[in-house]
Amino acid sequence: MNSSTPVNPWPLTGRLDGRLLYARSRGLPLALLVLACLALATAWGAAGPASFLDFERRVPVIAAAPLLAAAVIGTSLHEHSAELDRTAARPWWLWRLVQIGALTALAAAALALAVPGRADLFGAAAMVRATLGATGIAAASATVLGARLSWLPGSAYIGAVYLRTPLRPGGAAEWWAWPMQPGPQDAAWTVAAVLFAGGTALYALRGAKAEPT
Amino acid sequence: MPLPPRPHISLSALTVHHRKTLALDALTLDFERGVHGLLGPNGAGKTSLIRVLATVAPATAGRVEVLGHDLADRRALPAVRRRLGYLPQDFGFYPGFTVREFVAYVAWLKELSRETTGAAVERALERVGLGDRADARMKTLSGGMLRRAGIAQALVNEPDVLLLDEPTAGLDPEQRVEFRELLRDVGRDAAVLVSTHLVEDVAAACTEVTLLAEGRVAYRGTTEQLAALGADPAEAGDHPIERGYTAALRHHRATAPSAAGVTR
Numbered sequence: 001m002n003s004s005t006p007v008n009p010w011p012l013t014g015r016l017d018g019r020l021l022y023a024r025s026r027g028l029p030l031a032l033l034v035l036a037c038l039a040l041a042t043a044w045g046a047a048g049p050a051s052f053l054d055f056e057r058r059v060p061v062i063a064a065a066p067l068l069a070a071a072v073i074g075t076s077l078h079e080h081s082a083e084l085d086r087t088a089a090r091p092w093w094l095w096r097l098v099q100i101g102a103l104t105a106l107a108a109a110a111l112a113l114a115v116p117g118r119a120d121l122f123g124a125a126a127m128v129r130a131t132l133g134a135t136g137i138a139a140a141s142a143t144v145l146g147a148r149l150s151w152l153p154g155s156a157y158i159g160a161v162y163l164r165t166p167l168r169p170g171g172a173a174e175w176w177a178w179p180m181q182p183g184p185q186d187a188a189w190t191v192a193a194v195l196f197a198g199g200t201a202l203y204a205l206r207g208a209k210a211e212p213t
Numbered sequence: 214m215p216l217p218p219r220p221h222i223s224l225s226a227l228t229v230h231h232r233k234t235l236a237l238d239a240l241t242l243d244f245e246r247g248v249h250g251l252l253g254p255n256g257a258g259k260t261s262l263i264r265v266l267a268t269v270a271p272a273t274a275g276r277v278e279v280l281g282h283d284l285a286d287r288r289a290l291p292a293v294r295r296r297l298g299y300l301p302q303d304f305g306f307y308p309g310f311t312v313r314e315f316v317a318y319v320a321w322l323k324e325l326s327r328e329t330t331g332a333a334v335e336r337a338l339e340r341v342g343l344g345d346r347a348d349a350r351m352k353t354l355s356g357g358m359l360r361r362a363g364i365a366q367a368l369v370n371e372p373d374v375l376l377l378d379e380p381t382a383g384l385d386p387e388q389r390v391e392f393r394e395l396l397r398d399v400g401r402d403a404a405v406l407v408s409t410h411l412v413e414d415v416a417a418a419c420t421e422v423t424l425l426a427e428g429r430v431a432y433r434g435t436t437e438q439l440a441a442l443g444a445d446p447a448e449a450g451d452h453p454i455e456r457g458y459t460a461a462l463r464h465h466r467a468t469a470p471s472a473a474g475v476t477r
Contacts, residue, residue: 016330018321021314025307081305081318084366086269088322089294 026099031076035103038068039110042127046115058115058122063162063179065114066130067155069107073100074138074150077203082210093204100200104135120183130179133192134158136199143202146211219281220245221374221404222266227275229261229428236261238428239275248400250415250436251408252458253425259408260302262425263378266406267299280373295323298372298403300363302379308352312343312362315351319366337365340395342388356383364392368399375405381414393418416440416454424461431465 023029042065046058077100079085085092108131112124119125134154142150158179165180166173173180174187181188220243229237237258251259264270265277268290280296282289306315316337320330338344341361346354354362360383367375381389389411396418399405409415415422415436422439424432432439436454443456 016314016317016334017327018318018330021310021318021321024309024314025318079305080307083269083301084299084304084319085322087267087294087297087299089291089324090322091291 022095025080026076026078028076028099028103031072031103032106034072035069035107035110038065038072038107039114041065042111043114059162059180061115062122062126062130063158065111066107066127066134066179067151067158069111069131070134070138070154071151073103073107073135074142074154075147076103077139077142077150077208078147078211079208082208085207092207096204096207097200100135100139100203104131104196104200107131107135122182125183126181129181129189129192130158132196133178136192136195136197139199139203140195141199142208143199143206144209146209148211150208219278221280222406223276223278225276225278227262227265227277228273229258229265229270230273231261236428237265240428240430242423242430242433244404244406246400246402246404247420248396248405248407248418250419250422251406251425252410252412252415252422253431254462256427257425258428259425260378261428263299263376263406263408264301266374267297267301267376268294269299291324295370296373298367298370298375300367300377300380302382304363304366306351306362308350310351311348312338312351312354312365313347315362316366316369320369323370325370333369333371337369340368341365342391357385357388360384361388364395373403375399375403377406378408379410380407381409381411389414390417412454412458413452416452424458424465426462426465426469429465429469431469432461 042061045061045065048057077096108128111127111131115123115127117123137154137157138150141153145152161177161179165177169181169185174185175191178185178188178191222242222244224240224242227237227240227242228235240258240262251262253259261270265272265284266279268279268284272284277284279293282293284290284293307318310318313334316334317330320333325333335344335347338347341364343358343361343365346358349358351359351362360380364377364380367377381392384392393414396405396407400418400420407414407419419436422432422434422436423430424439432442439457439461440453441457442460443453443458445456445460
């Protein structure tokens with residue numbers, strides 16, 4: 001070791017790395033753990049013998065799993081120190097986009113893999129689409145209501161759609177019952193994509209509504 | 214001939230509305246290097262002013278310059294924020310953080326380099342006397358220690374502008390004496406704005422006092438000048454500066470046209 005090299009008496013240990021502190025401040029380790037458990041539970045729920053004989057038996061799984069994933073992602077948007085965070089020199093929009101984009105990609109991929117068999121019949125496609133749409137609603141709700149209640153509007157809407165969706169897919173229901181469409185319906189994909197893009201953009205620009213700690 | 218140095222903070226007709234309530238009414242003020250006390254009754258606009266300067270709340274009208282940057286120019290905000298320290302009345306924190314992690318998180322927000330963060334965090338903690346509690350969890354701290362951790366995060370980037378909203382709430386008398394010394398130390402190089410109800414803190418630590426009432430400047434002068442206003446012992450208050458505060462406020466209310474803090 002070169003004796004002339006100045007020694008930093010306070011080396012920045014891994015625990016003080018800013019990116020790691022950011023991840024912890026948003027509860028991301030717990031969120032990842034819950035998403036992993038959710039994917040396992042979804043795989044268990046979607047792989048029963050009845051689900052292979054009658055794919056429509058997967059509908060409850062297709063409705064519930066993306067909703068729960070969106071709830072996990074939405075609550076991770078909570079800022080414990082919102083007032084201080086707003087004085088950051090860092091471009092928050094970028095960090096917010098990375099956080100919500102990475103969590104959504106992970107959740108969509110894990111849940112898609114958890115539903116084996118035909119992708120177009122309440123399979124991977126419907127799972128990805130519902131995850132995108134539900135996360136978009138959660139992101140927008142976090143901006144308007146706060147992250148802690150971000151799960152509520154999506155749950156209310158998708159719960160209502162689950163109870164009232166027509167037996168036959170397609171038609172006008174492709175638009176309003178997009179979470180319950182079996183797979184390739186274009187209108188359902190359009191709605192989910194718009195919800196995800198709009199919700200994510202709103203959250204990236206404004207952040208979650210400040211809430212009492 | 215060189216231009217005179219710009220003030221650290223310059224306000225021109227700064228107006229802030231909260232919905233229909235006028236919080237700040239066309240304030241025009243400069244703050245140079247030094248420790249400035251911001252006094253005033255509840256609802257006078259102190260916190261509104263601090264939040265605008267901290268870049269967390271927008272001005273409704275008027276111009277705000279901090280360190281030569283116009284805060285209306287969003288591209289200038291990162292440069293200002295790097296050189297700004299801010300202690301809100303209620304700062305939240307992730308409860309799982311230790312004191313050191315909390316201060317390091319704010320250092321990261323301020324874009325301190327990885328090379329300097331460790332030393333900056335230790336120095337900030339030492340300055341507020343929390344060096345021995347650096348590994349304690351934030352959620353286990355007493356009110357006074359939490360306040361000191363809040364002051365440490367505000368100091369971690371060695372700010373040129375330091376904004377403190379009720380910084381001594383929860384501090385015991387000995388800690389307040391040490392804090393005033395710290396303020397004087399920081400004020401040698403930075404503009405420090407201290408919003409407080411505790412006039413004795415202002416008397417001990419501040420070089421200049423601005424008294425706000427109903428969103429306007431009710432009085433501005435040195436601490437000595439405010440204390441001189443309270444020379445009459447018949448005025449309410451136990452301390453000359455308390456009496457000066459009361460006298461200045463009453464004079465403002467008697468002479469200023471009915472104004473803000475009210476719905477318009």
